[in-house]
Amino acid sequence: MSDSLSGKAAKRVLVASVLPFALLAASTLAQDDSQWGSGKNLYDKICGHCHDPKVGVGPVIAGRDLPEDYVRFIVRNGFNAMPAFPASYIDDESIAQVTEYLSTLPAPAARP
């Protein structure tokens, strides 16, 4: 995981030094590698808009060691107020990545 990420970063630097449209090219590259690039990116761009502790539309999911099967089940079925996402929007690989990313985050602080 971390190897492929640093590999991607290296590609990005290389591209940046050569092409004038560096940023555009880099983001295209990142998207080509996988649907969302990384679990962090998926969380930042989609899940976190509701689940970030500072937002609070959905419950905190960071640092709770939620199993991948559970995350996939909820994402695919939706759950009451939460909408579902087809694989065309968030594929299985990205769900695996985001699950792993969530497990690296600190557990939520206990409610006061």
Added chain:
Amino acid sequence: MPEQNNAVLPRGVVQEEFDKAVEKFRVLLGKESVLVKADQLLPYNKIMLSVENAAHAPSAALTATTVEQVQGVVRICNEHKIPIWTISTGRNFGYGSAAPSQRGQVILDLKKMNKIIKIDTDMCYALVEPGVTYGQLYDHIEENNLPVMLSFSAPSAIAGPVGNTMDRGVGYTPYGEHFMMQCGMEVVLANGDVYRTGMGGVKGSNTWQIFKWGYGPTLDGMFTQANYGITTKMGFWLMPKPPVFKPFEVIFQSEEDIVEIVDLLRPLRMSGTIPNSVVIASTLWEAGSAHLRRSDYITEPGHTPDSVIKQMQKDTGMGAWNLYAALYGTQEQVDVNWKIVTDAFKRLGKGRIVTQEEAGDKQPFKYRAELMSGVPNLQEFGLYNWRGGGGSMWFAPVSEARGSECEKQARMAKRILHKHGLDYVAEFIVAPRDMHHVIDVLFDRTNAEETRRADACFNELLDEFEKEGYAVYRVNTRFQERVARSYGPVKRDVEHAIKRALDPNNILAPGRSGINLDTYKKA
């Protein structure tokens, strides 16, 4: 033999015919792009409507990424009379989400067709494919430091311009009337032709996103909220990023204030002094988007009593009406208009003005300021937690931007919602002359009895408003046929004549806006 464990077929299509079509889809698109298994289709079937999922279950879903593939899909659909329901980003919550209007339709999912083809920062326009989201556009604009800003609906980050504009959705900036700011469209017609509107048909043209009408009949409007074609590209104008953005709020204490608020606001909108799509949110909309829940205050069934709402206002500082607007331009322009605006509210002698400096990072001011400046967030999804349980339908009648009309509509809606034990959760989205009076019919969809009440309530809202000459601008898939009737038989006759001419096999989303050759009988 195609494996299928979904057990749903399109209306009037036998298994054998369906299987033949599926085989052809697989050859055309590749196996991974043809979904027929139940677990693959579940995500498309998540709805917030007052009806069981089965009523809107798809038989299959196809993902396409090129115009040629879309052309191939309609060819196969014509050969086997397969009805398809097209979605772009499919985030049409409260209007049917990603599910087809009729059980058994095949979903044509264009989410993966997601190229930002062009953003021109001199002429300030974008040309995009259907799967492009506002979040994707926002990142692109930020990463490249482009001097333009977006307008979008509250589902912002995860929604997209093509799908939203095809349903004629709205945003909250001066470019908030999205269809009005749309320019140039490419559609695949049922016969496979690729038609470009406006200047798009002219060989070598560079004005497709510049001049809307083209020559002869201008047909963009005909394709929105319709089933005459599949949009594969769309252009739209972008607002130049202004040097100064000044969001503000005005809080009003009493329900009756709506009359004076609207009559004061109208000239300010009409003159362009306040240029954006202003909102006037009711207490419970404000509460929901501030992430209060009904259960924080009351657990008894039925509507939330006025005394409780008054208490909420007292506890939180929210008003009966909460107005959000913004000024845009140079500092001098903003200062001049700020004086005009504040003078007007001072003369009224009502309304507490809240500036960004006073509000700081507080919600819901923050998310409103973001929506009014094209910064995506999903804060407003807190509405779905008011009652929870996944039930939500937008009842959105059009109104004159006249105080007495808005008050009349609010009273009517509240009476009917209360009759069915539900709450008036609403906002007015304010144009110079019109209001999108957006009412969120929220209910606990896990409760069968409450779901039945919500269904009866929505029907009654449509009926009672129609008696007063009101109709909605947009509606969920369960009620699209019903609402088509509000607009009269001649309109429907014309719509079906066009449908017969452009889609004789009735393959494109039959039922969309009540247009369906299989069921429509001329009055």
